[in-house]
Amino acid sequence: TWDIISRAFPDDDYCSRIIVTTEIKDVALACSRYQFKYMYEMSPLNGDQSRQVFLGGVFGSENGCPPDFKEVTYEIIQKCGGLPLAIESIASMLASELNADQWKRIRDSLPSISSLRTSPSSEGLKEILNIIYNNLSPYLKTCLLYLIMYPEGNTISKEELVKQWVAEDFISEGLDREKTARGYFDELVSRGLIQPVDRNYNDEVLTCTIHHMVLDLIWYKSLEENFIINVSCFQTTPGLPDKVR
Incomplete structure (x- = not known):
């Protein structure tokens, strides 16, 4: 894949640099033309x-x-x-x-x-x-699992997500269900399960994304609990249970 992508870049002496981040060593080697001097391995925190x-x-x-x-x-x-x-x-x-x-x-x-x-x-x-x-409460588990609907790397609007949770009837507490849903969103952010992207001047999170490890977890949990199965034409279709959302 990197061989195909790299053909789009000029091979000259203008000293341009492209930084690629990956957890897979073979990918890092391919991107650096198998020259270890161009690889920087991050160390754990001390x-x-x-x-x-x-x-x-x-x-x-x-x-x-x-x-x-x-x-x-x-x-x-x-x-x-x-x-x-x-x-x-x-x-x-x-x-x-x-x-x-x-x-x-x-x-x-x-x-x-x-x-x-x-x-x-x-x-x-x-x-x-x-x-x-x-260790999440049932209502937070449900709201978190719903994020499997979004592809990896997607930036998700808080207000859009809040309205979808309410429309799906995930929010049963409180007179103002959208306000309750915003509280659920903020709690998932505070627990580190969704990552803030944009904030307003009051430091309120407006958009978020999901770490790929968390996305892997909720994909597995969603399949295990028969909640949502997100089928893509680019991946092998899992065995579908009798009832799916």
Whole structure:
């Protein structure tokens, strides 16, 4: 694929540069013409950086951690293996669970650090996202699964999504269902499951996108729970159950 794309670029000495980001080493090698000097492999966050991201996400600052949470916090950070997505997602989930016993339960359910560092797209990271998904309330699970309707890399309008959730009758709480749906959207953003793209002057998220690892998770969950099956002409059609949306 890269051989085809690269033919569109001029081969001259104007010192232009194209930066390609990928998690697949073979793709990086192909894009750099198999010259390792043109490859830059990102390292995981170190201990201080991981602690700053995690504590900032949960307590607002590094100094906000209560003494009785320090040990379990250190152990959770260690298990995240320095991966930003894992750290931010776990921190967002635990920010609403300020209970030491609950934190220990989450710590014990996390995969080992070695399985995470082997590959950023390994089963370990999928396990972390699965834990976060399983800790969502039913209404948030439903709203999150609906995002399988959007292709990878698509920018999604908050207002469009809110109206679709209401039209699908996913929102049953509150007198103002659109206001409730906006609250659900903001909660999914705060939990790190959808990523902000555009904000207004009040710092309100207007559009979002979905990390491909989260999209993989909700695709699998949607299929597993017979919620929505998104069939594309560019992929192998899965075995369809008797009833699908």
